[in-house]
Amino acid sequence: MPDFPYVISHFDKHIQLKKQLLQAFKEQKFPGVKNNNELIYKTDWYTEKDVQREYLKIFYDPITEHMSHVFNSIKHDNPIYQTFWVTQYKKNHTFGKHHHRQSSWVSIYYLELPKNTPITHFLNVFNEDVFVPNIVEGDIITVPGFVWHWSPVNISNKTKTVISFNVE
Numbered sequence: 001m002p003d004f005p006y007v008i009s010h011f012d013k014h015i016q017l018k019k020q021l022l023q024a025f026k027e028q029k030f031p032g033v034k035n036n037n038e039l040i041y042k043t044d045w046y047t048e049k050d051v052q053r054e055y056l057k058i059f060y061d062p063i064t065e066h067m068s069h070v071f072n073s074i075k076h077d078n079p080i081y082q083t084f085w086v087t088q089y090k091k092n093h094t095f096g097k098h099h100h101r102q103s104s105w106v107s108i109y110y111l112e113l114p115k116n117t118p119i120t121h122f123l124n125v126f127n128e129d130v131f132v133p134n135i136v137e138g139d140i141i142t143v144p145g146f147v148w149h150w151s152p153v154n155i156s157n158k159t160k161t162v163i164s165f166n167v168e
């Protein structure tokens with residue numbers, strides 16, 4: 001068991017919206033990232049906030065409706081959505097250990113999670129245990145922003161795509 005609260009929910013519109021969301025993200029020219037903590041195929045994390053995200057036009061209403069029930073269940077009233085971003089991993093891509101210190105909660109929605117692509121790992125800071133949740137494609141995990149986590153190297157030839165969002 002991890003040393004922090006977390007919620008796993010399943011996005012009820014996953015099957016319905018998956019293709020549209022992937023297509024909308026694919027059509028926008030967001031960059032890859034290569035630095036000492038990240039090797040990422042494509043993300044809009046570093047793209048200016050005022051650049052319209054086409055996928056958000058599809059995603060925002062259904063996901064905030066879904067998450068209102070999740071946040072109710074953990075007594076987090078009036079969630080404020082700070083940022084949404086997509087991260088796409090192909091073979092050998094990874095995101096090193098980090099946390100989201102400015103956010104009460106961070107959610108990761110597994111839009112594309114083929115077999116053998118890596119699930120996010122989470123750290124128990126008291127004993128260095130690593131928590132790997134039971135996640136399937138279409139799930140959303142919500143954890144406190146202070147929790148250290150990372151995406152291990154994708155050893156498969158398949159693409160993993162997540163949409164993350166920070167909440168205060």
Ligand SMILES: [Fe+2]
Nearest residue numbers: 098099100149
């Ligand atoms: Fe993260």
